[in-house]
Amino acid sequence: MTRIFLCVVLFFSVLASSLQAQNSGKRRLTDRDDLYGWEAVGRLDIGNQGFCTGTLIAQDTVLTAAHCALDKKTGKPYAPGEVTFRAGLSDGEALADRKVIQIAVHPDFVANAPVSIPRIRIDVALMRLEEPIPYSIADPFALHNGRVPDGEISVASYGRGRADAITRQRSCRILQRAEGIISFNCDVTFGSSGSAILARSGPRWQILSVTSAMSTDGRYKVGYGMELAGIVAELKAILRRDAPRPVATIRRLQPGSAKSGSGAKFISSGGS
Structure with a gap:
């Protein structure tokens, strides 16, 4: 870690110790009624190596973290078919399973580099699915644009100890938003990487950021994500440029x- 990043981590870890317990408002989404509106959140199964969380932003496009999309051994994106997106996975049953056939990450992102502020800013990936998931099964989330006046956000993810169903934390808070980085006090853990940080816009939540890293003082956690608008536009252009030809x-x-x-x-x- 860079010295600047360590200072940020220590500052927010101290700040987090005064916050409300992070298990408040969490709910495990198991039956169809629970999943309503959250079907676009899915588990990304990476062969036998583990999993991350991803979210549909189009019928055939999943948003996640770049460090979930690169093979640490080779530093390159996983090959077509190595990653499976399992929309709305709950207790072994998914609403839709789709193989990932194309991955786009920022060219400056390095798979095995240490955590740092510059790395978090570009820790974003887009994954193209082999076949679109119909709107009747899962309605993709839009990206959030602008400020979040009250700082209230939400997160829905899989994670260590909660890998078999989406766990949604209904309400958590932005701690700071500056220099392309967003820090928050949501209860994220291993496997939550790539999960969408959501801000409300009218009747529905929209994607504000993606979970990239976390710190902890042993009791409370601080998560870190990035501003999305610029980098998602870049990655969409890469997907179009490198799309597999029929x-x-x-x-x-x-x-x-x-x-x-x-x-x-x-x-x-x-x-x-």
């Missing part, structure tokens, strides 16, 4: 027939 296949058709045969050859994008 594979062209050859199909033989007989004239005047839909049956395969020895007639003219047609190129069909994506197969048929």
Whole structure:
């Protein structure tokens, strides 16, 4: 850690000791009624290596932390199919399972670098799914834009000791928001990495930040995330630029027939 980051951690750890206990307002979302409105939150299963939390921001796009998206051994994004997004996972059953086929992270993010303020600012990843998840199953969250006047936020995540269902903390608080970093007193833990920090906008919550790191004084935790607008726009551009191209296949058709045969050859994008 840099000296600046250590100072930030120590300052907020002391501040957190005066805050309300962090287990207040937490609820485990298990049945369909509990999950209503939170179906877009899912567990990202990374092979046999563990899991993080991700959130749909489009039918085929998951927002999470960059350190959840890179293989620590190679420093590169996980290969297509290595990560599975399990929307609304509860007690072994997901509303939808989708393989991740493309990952975008900031080019300056280094998988095994120590935690620092510059690293937290870019600890964001977008993951493209093999197939969109219909709105009838999960309604993606929008990004929050602007201030949060009362500082009230919420988090819904998986984590150590609560890996089998979403745990939602209904209300926690922003501690400070400056220099591209947002610190908060939500109860995050291992596995909560990548979870969306949510701020209310009208009747629904929107994504303010993504959980990147935490500190603790042994009793209270302080979480850290980043401002999203700029980096998410960059990552969307990377997804578009590097999107997998559909594979062209050859199909033989007989004239005047839909049956395969020895007639003219047609190129069909994506197969048929």
